[in-house]
Amino acid sequence: MENFAVIDLGSNSARLTISEIEDDGTYKVIKQLKEMVRLSEDMGADQNLQQPAIERTITALKKFRDEYSKLPNLKVRAIATAATRMAKNQKKFLKQVADEVAGLQLEVIPGTLEAHYDFVGVINTLPVSNCVIMDTGGGSCELILVQNGKATNLISLPVGAVNLTERFFKNGTDKIKAEDLFWETTFVNQLFNDVWWLRKGQNLPIVALGGSNRTLAKIKRKESDFRHFENIHGFRMSVASVNQVYAEVISKDLAGRKKIPGLTKERADIIAGGMTPIVTILRFLDSDRVVFSQNGVREGILLEHVAQLQEEGKIGQRS
Known part of the structure; x- marks a missing residue:
């Protein structure tokens, strides 16, 4: 059994979904959290993330970490979307997150991949x-x-x-x-x-x-x-x-x-x-x-992860 945590850091909210993936390929969501962080607030024409928004976001990510960090056999996938994509101070922000949230590596995904995960989450459910x-x-x-x-x-x-x-x-x-x-x-x-x-x-x-x-x-x-x-x-x-x-x-x-x-x-x-x-x-x-x-991005990521584990023979096919 694997615990799979997905963090979706958007422009307005940060969301966490934790799922248990069983050896037979079945899975269930065991925890969901949402924090309104308003990360894109006041980015303005210069497209810089502002410090109050960054601090709200890091506080939320620390709360998420407290939820999943003690789980056994844990895998975390943390993605960031529009606000972080557009931010000119993106590298500084990602480093601050990694420094302050126990090495959490945020993956900034392109909008087309975000759309793809939305499709996977919808079409399968x-x-x-x-x-x-x-x-x-x-x-x-x-x-x-x-x-x-x-x-x-x-x-x-x-x-x-x-x-x-x-x-x-x-x-x-x-x-x-x-x-x-x-x-x-x-x-x-x-x-x-x-x-x-x-x-x-x-x-x-x-x-x-x-x-x-x-x-x-x-x-x-x-x-x-x-x-x-x-x-x-x-x-x-x-x-x-x-x-x-x-x-x-x-x-x-x-x-x-x-x-x-x-x-x-x-x-x-x-x-x-x-x-x-x-x-x-x-x-x-x-x-x-x-x-x-x-169901959207986080569910799409979960479904593709389950499919990959099945392809690699690490878990069975769902009946």
């Missing part, structure tokens, strides 16, 4: 064969066109909930201004227009990942009084329902958004900017529904 996968994070947005169960095209766009909010809501997010929202929507729509293959996804459902997108589902499920409202894997929403939730979010000031059931207070300042891409792509592709996935 949801019954979808033709769709557009969209993972809106804090600093990037991954898009994958899936045709007949294969990822035919994928891309990572350098926009997400945090950097879109900082770029277009410069006067703050207490009250959402129509002008700010208009320019953000126009910008995102143009980005999609520049992805030549994206229109091949016309009329296909969107499979949605990422904190902002999942919040849509949580708000709707809370509104509908689902007992386990956070269990959104496979949950479907119509475009009308998405629009209704989005309209509610952008109509409220910051204090009002913090009171919306299903929306965490820590995300209230970036949620309007973060939901705009999915609302925009639904119109861009004339999609009729969204299917939500709780």
